[in-house]
Amino acid sequence: MNRTERLNAILDLLAGSGQVEVDDIVHRLGVSPATARRDLDSLANERLLTRTRGGAVQGSVAYDLPGRYNRDDNGGQKQQIALAASALVHKGAVIGLCGGTTSTALAQVLSTRADLMEHSVRPTLTVVTNAINIAAQLVVRPNFKIMVTGGIVNPRSYELVGPYTDIILQKVALDFAFIGVNGIDPEVGPTVDDEGEATVNSLMARRASEAYMLADSSKIGKRAFATMEGYHFHKLITDSGITADELAAFQRNKIDVIVAPGA
Amino acid sequence: MNRTERLNAILDLLAGSGQVEVDDIVHRLGVSPATARRDLDSLANERLLTRTRGGAVQGSVAYDLPGRYNRDDNGGQKQQIALAASALVHKGAVIGLCGGTTSTALAQVLSTRADLMEHSVRPTLTVVTNAINIAAQLVVRPNFKIMVTGGIVNPRSYELVGPYTDIILQKVALDFAFIGVNGIDPEVGPTVDDEGEATVNSLMARRASEAYMLADSSKIGKRAFATMEGYHFHKLITDSGITADELAAFQRNKIDVIVAPGA
DNA sequence: CAGAAAGCGATCATTAGTAATCATTTGAGT
DNA sequence: ACTCAAATGATTACTAATGATCGCTTTCTG
Known part of the structure; x- marks a missing residue:
């Protein structure tokens, strides 16, 4: 599984439940926590999700207070x-x-x-x-x-x-x-x-x-x-x-x- | 339950009855009173609610949004x-x-x-x-x-x-x-x-x-x-x-x- | 009015998550 | 096959989040 596939998979996980955790990615996609975080950070840079401590939430909708962003x-x-x-x-x-x-x-x-x-x-x-x-x-x-x-x-x-x-x-x-x-x-x-x-x-x-x-x-x-x-x-x-x-x-x-x- | 989820949950509680108490948060979300207060203070900083002694009441915000992914x-x-x-x-x-x-x-x-x-x-x-x-x-x-x-x-x-x-x-x-x-x-x-x-x-x-x-x-x-x-x-x-x-x-x-x- | 009770802010130790660095691996292009 | 750059995983030190404690203030109650 290459990086691009993985990023899409993360977006899928996110679309399913509205949120995803670093541990989810580690277990379901079989990568290290470091990589999981890097992936989440990349997607956050693309504004495709919002990082939270321990994972990420969908989109940048108002009530999903991005803990750190604010x-x-x-x-x-x-x-x-x-x-x-x-x-x-x-x-x-x-x-x-x-x-x-x-x-x-x-x-x-x-x-x-x-x-x-x-x-x-x-x-x-x-x-x-x-x-x-x-x-x-x-x-x-x-x-x-x-x-x-x-x-x-x-x-x-x-x-x-x-x-x-x-x-x-x-x-x-x-x-x-x-x-x-x-x-x-x-x-x-x-x-x-x-x-x-x-x-x-x-x-x-x-x-x-x-x-x-x-x-x-x-x-x-x-x-x-x-x-x-x-x-x-x-x-x-x-x-x-x-x-x-x-x-x-x-x-x-x-x-x-x-x-x-x-x- | 991480911090982001909890903040959303608090807003949900607030939307339900117009007010929420520290004890409600402690019991329903399973965190310590200290954390409950810190959460309320964060939300108050965002002007999403108004602190009261013992809890919080609705600020001038509409959170009963249909965007809440059911x-x-x-x-x-x-x-x-x-x-x-x-x-x-x-x-x-x-x-x-x-x-x-x-x-x-x-x-x-x-x-x-x-x-x-x-x-x-x-x-x-x-x-x-x-x-x-x-x-x-x-x-x-x-x-x-x-x-x-x-x-x-x-x-x-x-x-x-x-x-x-x-x-x-x-x-x-x-x-x-x-x-x-x-x-x-x-x-x-x-x-x-x-x-x-x-x-x-x-x-x-x-x-x-x-x-x-x-x-x-x-x-x-x-x-x-x-x-x-x-x-x-x-x-x-x-x-x-x-x-x-x-x-x-x-x-x-x-x-x-x-x-x-x-x- | 006095005392009790509840809430609060501050502080601290502990835990979990993160950023930064580096060595190793992978993979694309020559 | 070889080289180089990018991606990965591991390690480390750092930071944020939490819960507990304590002393103080507010509010309730007798």
């Missing part, structure tokens, strides 16, 4: 970026969130912000997103209004893309858009790995009064596959890992950089 | 109905799935069907759904193509409804539609609890060559709030709990009934 990520860079972005969002705002880990972290921060918790007639926050994991995470908050764009699911990123996505995005107006990117270069601008996502991202940015790119400092200087044409980003939120040179380069290109304080 | 219902009626519905679906089909527990069970069955597992260039199954829990569940199958309709999320059912949903549904053509209903009466026809879902359901049915209602036998004779105008259903899939009288009544109204064999 908790000890608190000092991480993505978390810092998310906190900085959250600080911009006032009560009652209408925001757009695309997919990606940083946006997911932002959704997590927003979903636990105390001042957005109160019950009221109007939603305390309206979120438009093309990421079904973000929608699933936020939907347990009855005081948030969640709109999903529709489209074809990209299984690697949980994002919805395609022409149907665009149709719906053209019908909304956002106060803020937060766009996670896979690479951000002072010259080339923001890039992502998937051309479909690039289209959705730039369209979402255009529908917003203020559009922010989210990128941790490791993405700076990187170039991914697809550029986002049709929109010039002016604002970037990143972490304190950015160098002075990079900061200067962005300023030369008229991009405001918000640096989230370090941990 | 762990204890596996041999149940819904499962039988799902198997019967699955038998109708051939490889390569384009199907529509609305939300609800029965549809979720069908998604579960489809996602583990061996003949739909093979890798190929074309998707072995294309699923159009307005339920984000179903999309999240099926997206781990790379050989399925998943399309989400878009719209406003109904936090009680995980379903997307509203005008944006309709726009996208008008652009697809389905081989089969499977519509879960909350009530089915031989005279009144199918009904659901939410008028938005009724609209989406009937539209999805109209877009399909063959539309099936899914309803376990307890729903027969019941009437929910919203009717589905604009489409006359001809086919119902239910379980063996249906009575001969009910069966005859449906036949008088020209509705074919597929009875899933008992467990």
Whole structure:
């Protein structure tokens, strides 16, 4: 049994009962615990499951609290970026969130912000997103209004893309858009790995009064596959890992950089 | 029982009665009071509940979600109905799935069907759904193509409804539609609890060559709030709990009934 | 109002799971 | 057959989760 077969077998186990343990994999597939963990970690990286201590659970649905994802990520860079972005969002705002880990972290921060918790007639926050994991995470908050764009699911990123996505995005107006990117270069601008996502991202940015790119400092200087044409980003939120040179380069290109304080 | 399961179990207890005590957790889940308190504190941090002395009460969160993969219902009626519905679906089909527990069970069955597992260039199954829990569940199958309709999320059912949903549904053509209903009466026809879902359901049915209602036998004779105008259903899939009288009544109204064999 | 009882937070030892490293094996491509 | 890279399993040190204990605070009750 090779690695690919095994990964599929793990997904099967998971589909059966909604969860799987390291020991299950060890016994049923006959590999060592080390390999079982590595497999689970790979699948978690692909966002095909969520790691828990001792195993994994299906998907990233809201109530399957990923024990670690929420908790000890608190000092991480993505978390810092998310906190900085959250600080911009006032009560009652209408925001757009695309997919990606940083946006997911932002959704997590927003979903636990105390001042957005109160019950009221109007939603305390309206979120438009093309990421079904973000929608699933936020939907347990009855005081948030969640709109999903529709489209074809990209299984690697949980994002919805395609022409149907665009149709719906053209019908909304956002106060803020937060766009996670896979690479951000002072010259080339923001890039992502998937051309479909690039289209959705730039369209979402255009529908917003203020559009922010989210990128941790490791993405700076990187170039991914697809550029986002049709929109010039002016604002970037990143972490304190950015160098002075990079900061200067962005300023030369008229991009405001918000640096989230370090941990 | 690991931590993740336990947190879910606590939310279940809370959803049942609106409150939960430390002692409940200690006895029913078999952990120490210290752990029970730590669990409650974690959930309170996530704003999923509100701590009280001795336990916790519901926060501003809706957790009675149909996405809960019916762990204890596996041999149940819904499962039988799902198997019967699955038998109708051939490889390569384009199907529509609305939300609800029965549809979720069908998604579960489809996602583990061996003949739909093979890798190929074309998707072995294309699923159009307005339920984000179903999309999240099926997206781990790379050989399925998943399309989400878009719209406003109904936090009680995980379903997307509203005008944006309709726009996208008008652009697809389905081989089969499977519509879960909350009530089915031989005279009144199918009904659901939410008028938005009724609209989406009937539209999805109209877009399909063959539309099936899914309803376990307890729903027969019941009437929910919203009717589905604009489409006359001809086919119902239910379980063996249906009575001969009910069966005859449906036949008088020209509705074919597929009875899933008992467990 | 006083005392009892229940709950709580803090701390610590124990257990189980994990990350990191390294040697060995496997397997694909030449 | 040979080489090299990737995958695997074993070992180690580390970290998270749990349950027990203790002293303190809150709440109940007589």
